[in-house]
Amino acid sequence: MIYQGKALTAKYLEDGIAELCFDLEGDSVNKFNRLTLQELGEATAALAAEAGLKGVLVTSGKSVFIVGADITEFTELFKLPDADLRSWAVQANDVFNGFEDLPVPTVVAINGVALGGGFEMCLACDFRVMSSAAIVGLPEVKLGINPGFGGTVRLPRLIGCDNAMMWVATGNHQKPDAALKDGGVDAVVAPEQLKDAALDLLKGTIAGDFDYKARRTEKTSPVKLNDIERMMSFTTGKAMVAQQAGRHMPAPLTAAKSMERNAGLSRAEAIEVEIDHFIKLVRTPQSAALVGLFLSEQAVSKAARGFAKTGGDVKQAAVLGAGIMGGGIAYQSAYKGTPILMKDIAEAGIELGMKEAGKLLAKRVSRGRMTADKMSAVLNSIRPSLTYDGFDKPDVIVEAVVENAKVKRAVLAETEKHIRNDAVLASNTSTISITHLAEALERPENFCGMHFFNPVHAMPLVEVIRGAKTSDSTVAKVVKYALQMGKTPIVVNDCPGFYVNRVLFPYFAGFDMLIRDGADFRKVDKVMEGFGMPMGPAYLMDVVGIDTGYHAAEVMAEGFPDRMRHDFTGISQMMFEAKRYGQKNGIGFYRYEEDKKGKPKKCEDDTALAMAAKAKQASVELSDEDIQARMMIPMCIETVRCIDEGILRDPADADMGLVMGIGFPVFRGGALRYIDQMGVKAFCEMADRYADLGALYQPTESLRKMAANGETFFK
Ligand SMILES: NC(=O)c1ccc[n+]([C@@H]2O[C@H](COP(=O)([O-])OP(=O)(O)OC[C@H]3O[C@@H](n4cnc5c(N)ncnc54)[C@H](O)[C@@H]3O)[C@@H](O)[C@H]2O)c1
Numbered sequence: 001m002i003y004q005g006k007a008l009t010a011k012y013l014e015d016g017i018a019e020l021c022f023d024l025e026g027d028s029v030n031k032f033n034r035l036t037l038q039e040l041g042e043a044t045a046a047l048a049a050e051a052g053l054k055g056v057l058v059t060s061g062k063s064v065f066i067v068g069a070d071i072t073e074f075t076e077l078f079k080l081p082d083a084d085l086r087s088w089a090v091q092a093n094d095v096f097n098g099f100e101d102l103p104v105p106t107v108v109a110i111n112g113v114a115l116g117g118g119f120e121m122c123l124a125c126d127f128r129v130m131s132s133a134a135i136v137g138l139p140e141v142k143l144g145i146n147p148g149f150g151g152t153v154r155l156p157r158l159i160g161c162d163n164a165m166m167w168v169a170t171g172n173h174q175k176p177d178a179a180l181k182d183g184g185v186d187a188v189v190a191p192e193q194l195k196d197a198a199l200d201l202l203k204g205t206i207a208g209d210f211d212y213k214a215r216r217t218e219k220t221s222p223v224k225l226n227d228i229e230r231m232m233s234f235t236t237g238k239a240m241v242a243q244q245a246g247r248h249m250p251a252p253l254t255a256a257k258s259m260e261r262n263a264g265l266s267r268a269e270a271i272e273v274e275i276d277h278f279i280k281l282v283r284t285p286q287s288a289a290l291v292g293l294f295l296s297e298q299a300v301s302k303a304a305r306g307f308a309k310t311g312g313d314v315k316q317a318a319v320l321g322a323g324i325m326g327g328g329i330a331y332q333s334a335y336k337g338t339p340i341l342m343k344d345i346a347e348a349g350i351e352l353g354m355k356e357a358g359k360l361l362a363k364r365v366s367r368g369r370m371t372a373d374k375m376s377a378v379l380n381s382i383r384p385s386l387t388y389d390g391f392d393k394p395d396v397i398v399e400a401v402v403e404n405a406k407v408k409r410a411v412l413a414e415t416e417k418h419i420r421n422d423a424v425l426a427s428n429t430s431t432i433s434i435t436h437l438a439e440a441l442e443r444p445e446n447f448c449g450m451h452f453f454n455p456v457h458a459m460p461l462v463e464v465i466r467g468a469k470t471s472d473s474t475v476a477k478v479v480k481y482a483l484q485m486g487k488t489p490i491v492v493n494d495c496p497g498f499y500v501n502r503v504l505f506p507y508f509a510g511f512d513m514l515i516r517d518g519a520d521f522r523k524v525d526k527v528m529e530g531f532g533m534p535m536g537p538a539y540l541m542d543v544v545g546i547d548t549g550y551h552a553a554e555v556m557a558e559g560f561p562d563r564m565r566h567d568f569t570g571i572s573q574m575m576f577e578a579k580r581y582g583q584k585n586g587i588g589f590y591r592y593e594e595d596k597k598g599k600p601k602k603c604e605d606d607t608a609l610a611m612a613a614k615a616k617q618a619s620v621e622l623s624d625e626d627i628q629a630r631m632m633i634p635m636c637i638e639t640v641r642c643i644d645e646g647i648l649r650d651p652a653d654a655d656m657g658l659v660m661g662i663g664f665p666v667f668r669g670g671a672l673r674y675i676d677q678m679g680v681k682a683f684c685e686m687a688d689r690y691a692d693l694g695a696l697y698q699p700t701e702s703l704r705k706m707a708a709n710g711e712t713f714f715k
Helices: 034-048 071-077 082-100 117-123 139-143 151-159 161-170 176-182 191-206 212-220 227-245 250-262 267-282 285-308 324-335 347-366 372-380 405-416 434-438 472-484 500-516 521-531 537-544 546-559 571-577 606-615 624-644 651-662 671-678 680-689 701-709
Strands: 008-014 017-022 055-060 106-110 127-131 187-189 317-320 340-343 382-385 396-399 424-427 447-452 461-466 488-493 591-594 600-603
Touching: 008 034, 017 034, 017 191, 034 082, 055 191, 071 285, 082 117, 082 212, 082 267, 106 117, 106 191, 117 151, 127 176, 127 191, 139 161, 139 250, 139 285, 151 161, 151 212, 151 250, 151 267, 161 227, 161 250, 176 187, 187 191, 227 250, 250 267, 250 285, 285 472, 285 488, 285 651, 285 671, 317 324, 324 340, 324 347, 324 372, 324 382, 324 447, 340 347, 347 372, 347 382, 372 382, 396 405, 396 472, 405 424, 405 434, 424 472, 434 447, 447 472, 461 472, 461 651, 472 488, 488 651, 500 521, 500 537, 500 546, 500 571, 500 606, 500 624, 500 651, 521 537, 521 624, 537 546, 546 571, 571 606, 624 651, 624 671, 624 680, 624 701, 651 671, 671 680, 680 701
Parallel strands: 017 055, 055 106, 106 127, 127 187, 317 340, 317 396, 340 382, 396 424, 424 447, 461 488
Antiparallel strands: 008 017, 447 461, 591 600
16 A cells, blocks of 8 residues: 555555555545645655556546535635635646656546546546546636646646547536547546556556657646747637637636636646646636535435425326426426326327327437337327326326316316325425415325426426425425426425515515616617626517416405505506517517527517507616616615525525526526625615515515625525
8 A cells, every 4th residue: 555545545556557546535426636646745755756667547436537626615715815715726627736746657547427626637647538427627617616636737738639628618517529539538438447548558658668758848848839929829819719718707817817828828827827727717706606606506405305204106197288388397297208198188188198298209300319109108108188088097186277266176176086095196386385275185284286387398497396285205206206307406495486486576576666667678688688688678578478477466465465466557567458468479578580490580560569558658867887787786685585484495495496497697696696696785775775666665664674794595
């Protein structure tokens, strides 16, 4: 044994050849935490002191290689003052450089995921052999930062500036063939041959067949481009990166600039440049939001696994209603391996549901992502029906009929008679209280909400809603089913609109008031798209369906009359009354024409503009900041209310719910992170400036208290 640590070990394999094996104790994966970094430094020193050492093989004792840096340590690390953060980064790089400088050749066997710091470890080796089942890459920009362990220094020297810029600026995972083609790895072999192949390469290098020293010199010297070549390469590259990243994400372009500035330098100087850019990015609000969101995502999926623990597998499911949502639910369930019965009252509905599922599957087949055989197997596992035949089989039955409390109560009560006593019923209602629907049932404990988003196959979120009488085992079963369907469930308590719609409608109310006060809805859309929303509110209403939105708004107004009832006729009501339902009937705030691919294309419509002019009751001067504030304040305050009332478990669920449910911009983290980044006090002051707009703009007592105590939602 040369070195024995808790994260890695180094020992002789055979005659002068040592194996350095990463195998973090007590964890299912390897990651670069402080301990691993420290031990890598110690192991490197121990290896360097071995007189008989001829070569080092780097391996992993887990199914992954190294997943990356330990992001749970980032929050504390990133709070360090610049000087301390720099000295941490310098020390970390000394460890990598020390390993790279070992007086013997080094070869890494990349058996599984090697990302971020994990791939930077590979880059510090002389040669890389990759399993055909592994992936590599530098995804740091997705956390709003750039690589910090020499990735922007070694990669361009290894694969060229143009390629390296694409790897780093997109942050994409690289599959084996692509990695080999670009030169990011030296060989790709089948998983079972990996260790032997890597060892052979190492022995060959020791024997002098491969010139590892030349490789090393290349990696530690300036990039071999003259000034003009370098300028050409980076000017085009940076323009592409900037265009792809958009104006809200500084990390990709900063990472590209780091490469541009360090390209002509020696390793030591180049690493200094990388660290400068790294610290600069760590200080951006985007990186705080993205790192926070990553941690929230982990917390949300851990909570879901916890809820599902006692759920047991869902072997067979059923869905009532073969409409837009029912068809989508059937497709997703079958595609992910849970057979499903799909019942409707109309033959036409069934046909539509099956056609929808068929279309989605055919698309997968045509893109080469699914075989025709698999497609027919999936389609066969959706069984359409007009009766309750076979309803004694399903473990979970999801109701997705029209959004009408009376109809839903009748359908649920009838269904309950045809299903097993221990089967779980769930409603996909968007707004109607689960406790209210449960009153129609004999076994309300076996009932909860399961709120999918449209389109079901594409939207990751499912709200699982606990009614007053819902049992824990019902929640467990439905969370389990959501996970089986590949979705991310969050468990929320019951109220009109649950979480996502409850906070979305105040946002729409903010929109109606803006139009009343003279804003141009096209401008509001533009401002909110500039804020980072995937579409502005008018366009979003068109996509959701203005009739759907109108009915939902009525349910919300009934539930929260103090703040969600309008005392004026808003533009959305006018659109509804004019039967302008949005995309579904081709006309709403915008007119929709089919483009060449048959997709609806958004066009301006004079009548909509004339209607907006009619809805206008005042001419308030509105800057872009006013528009953004007037849209965001109601949504943020309602989110806080959901926390206060225990509708949500915690801020992580709140922000993840908005990101996954409505596409809230990731670089802002979510509504609560948005308040945190502005400062709770500043947020309350901003809301107070719009106090004349009514109760939706009134900060809660809890917010005022947080402001007074200088508190935040996230640590
Ligand atoms: N469309 C969305 O964006 C969206 C998003 C989330 C949730 N939802 C909710 O999902 C539910 C369904 O919405 P949708 O948009 O799919 O509606 P839809 O009108 O497309 O489909 C409803 C289907 O239910 C069928 N149906 C009616 N009564 C039935 C009965 N007694 N038994 C069986 N089938 C019956 C109809 O024939 C129709 O095919 C609603 O509660 C809605 O609020 C919709």
